Amino acid sequence: MLKGLFDLKRWTALIEVIPENYIPGFLMTLRTALAGLLLALILGVIFGLMSTSHNKILRAISRVYVEFFQNTPLALQVVFYYSCLPILLGGTGFRMPKFILGMMGVGIYHGAYISEVIRTGIEAVPRGQSEAAQSQGFSYLQTMAWIIFPQTLKIILPPLANQALNLVKNTSALALVAGMDLMYYTDSWATSRGYFAQAYFFSALLYFIMCYPLARLARYLEIKAIRQPVAKASLRKEIEEAVS
Amino acid sequence: MADFVKIEHLSKNFGDFEALKDIDLTVKEGEKLVIIGPSGSGKSTLIRCMNYLEEPTSGTVTIEGEVLSRKNRRELAKKYSAMVFQQFNLYPHLTVLENLILAPMKLQHVSRKDAVAEAMKCLKRVGLEEKAYMYPNQLSGGQQQRVAIARALCTRQKLILFDEPTSALDPEMVQEVLNVMIELAKDNITMVVVTHEMGFARQVADRVIFLHRGQIIEEGTPEHFFTNPENDRTKEFLSKIIH
Numbered sequence: 001m002l003k004g005l006f007d008l009k010r011w012t013a014l015i016e017v018i019p020e021n022y023i024p025g026f027l028m029t030l031r032t033a034l035a036g037l038l039l040a041l042i043l044g045v046i047f048g049l050m051s052t053s054h055n056k057i058l059r060a061i062s063r064v065y066v067e068f069f070q071n072t073p074l075a076l077q078v079v080f081y082y083s084c085l086p087i088l089l090g091g092t093g094f095r096m097p098k099f100i101l102g103m104m105g106v107g108i109y110h111g112a113y114i115s116e117v118i119r120t121g122i123e124a125v126p127r128g129q130s131e132a133a134q135s136q137g138f139s140y141l142q143t144m145a146w147i148i149f150p151q152t153l154k155i156i157l158p159p160l161a162n163q164a165l166n167l168v169k170n171t172s173a174l175a176l177v178a179g180m181d182l183m184y185y186t187d188s189w190a191t192s193r194g195y196f197a198q199a200y201f202f203s204a205l206l207y208f209i210m211c212y213p214l215a216r217l218a219r220y221l222e223i224k225a226i227r228q229p230v231a232k233a234s235l236r237k238e239i240e241e242a243v244s
Numbered sequence: 245m246a247d248f249v250k251i252e253h254l255s256k257n258f259g260d261f262e263a264l265k266d267i268d269l270t271v272k273e274g275e276k277l278v279i280i281g282p283s284g285s286g287k288s289t290l291i292r293c294m295n296y297l298e299e300p301t302s303g304t305v306t307i308e309g310e311v312l313s314r315k316n317r318r319e320l321a322k323k324y325s326a327m328v329f330q331q332f333n334l335y336p337h338l339t340v341l342e343n344l345i346l347a348p349m350k351l352q353h354v355s356r357k358d359a360v361a362e363a364m365k366c367l368k369r370v371g372l373e374e375k376a377y378m379y380p381n382q383l384s385g386g387q388q389q390r391v392a393i394a395r396a397l398c399t400r401q402k403l404i405l406f407d408e409p410t411s412a413l414d415p416e417m418v419q420e421v422l423n424v425m426i427e428l429a430k431d432n433i434t435m436v437v438v439t440h441e442m443g444f445a446r447q448v449a450d451r452v453i454f455l456h457r458g459q460i461i462e463e464g465t466p467e468h469f470f471t472n473p474e475n476d477r478t479k480e481f482l483s484k485i486i487h
Contacts, residue, residue: 137322242360
């Protein structure tokens with residue numbers, strides 16, 4: 001076993017397949033993750049806002065979405081989109097492009113988690129804030145935009161960065177449906193050559209390169225969220241100008 | 245003086261609990277009305293109905309001839325009223341100055357420069373102009389409440405609602421807030437104040453109402469209240485809070 005790990009021949013073989021296997025896989029994972037994150041954020045904001053609304057039906061819809069996608073495995077969801085969705089859509093033999101499939105998979109799944117992050121973030125802002133806004137005559141959207149959301153943002157940024165990190169890792173579920181992502185290329189080269197240690201170590205390194213900055217970002221945002229600003233010096237000049 | 249706020253047959257229930265029972269009350273323009281009463285008597289609910297933070301179960305609140313409704317509550321709030329809360333409710337992500345200029349700029353569409361100039365005047369009135377560029381969390385409770393009063397002032401509303409403005413303050417900060425309110429009372433602003441500060445009521449109020457279990461059971465001038473209240477419940481309450 002250990003002999004195989006330090007076998008130079010195997011490492012040379014790995015280096016040879018980097019351009020044709022690992023780079024396309026890495027790029028596919030990156031693209032899927034970015035598009036998936038965008039979709040997850042859009043869904044998360046929509047359903048997160050719905051879950052804090054006064055309308056019972058909107059809250060119920062949001063609840064069903066969150067509970068359904070949080071309580072079933074991502075791998076199952078991805079396989080469902082790959083094999084069952086085309087049949088439900090008429091069975092024309094149409095296969096979704098892998099990129100779209102991946103985006104949907106992680107996007108919808110993490111959208112449910114992000115929706116919860118946003119809901120808790122909004123609920124963490126004291127009720128008095130929206131009452132003060134309402135007493136001044138701000139509408140719901142104005143209150144959200146200028147008073148609630150800026151405060152929510154500070155609270156939700158660290159868990160959002162964590163969600164982004166998990167989303168990158170979870171793109172690996174695409175390998176199950178030949179998603180052309182990093183995990184898929186890793187698996188296929190590993191099994192075809194039998195150089196498992198090399199294949200997975202290198203793959204892990206590539207995932208790490210994508211995820212570690214996000215982990216650092218989450219930590220940075222966490223520290224930043226705790227720090228309270230003291231004053232805004234830039235206002236001084238403006239005040240002098242306005243008063244004079 | 246013209247009627248400014250007219251409350252007719254106002255009731256408010258929270259589930260089975262009747263917080264307000266068939267209240268009739270008129271506040272004249274420029275009047276300083278103080279609402280007193282034991283905890284749970286409906287004081288806060290009553291004042292919160294005046295800007296529709298609470299939706300009446302039945303009855304109406306009319307402001308300058310317009311009946312408050314879910315539909316026009318924001319329009320009317322924008323036009324007529326401001327509120328000062330027990331918990332201050334300053335916007336913590338904004339500086340003191342930004343707290344004051346947000347509504348004038350976004351709702352009354354005042355230019356930023358004019359809004360800043362007006363805000364500084366209001367801050368001067370509450371004695372806090374040097375704190376303009378600070379964030380609320382840097383201020384003491386009393387200072388935060390004075391900022392909240394300045395925020396209510398700088399949209400130039402005719403009606404300011406004070407919902408127990410000194411109840412959340414440390415004792416040594418109560419007076420600085422009351423002083424600001426006493427100063428304010430010299431203007432022609434209509435003030436409705438829920439408070440336990442009897443000294444303030446005596447000094448400032450044109451009229452005091454005593455609320456008990458959702459009903460106004462006594463009403464009169466401060467002199468009447470503090471020299472010969474008629475209702476036994478009022479006497480009992482006053483004897484407990486005046487030392």
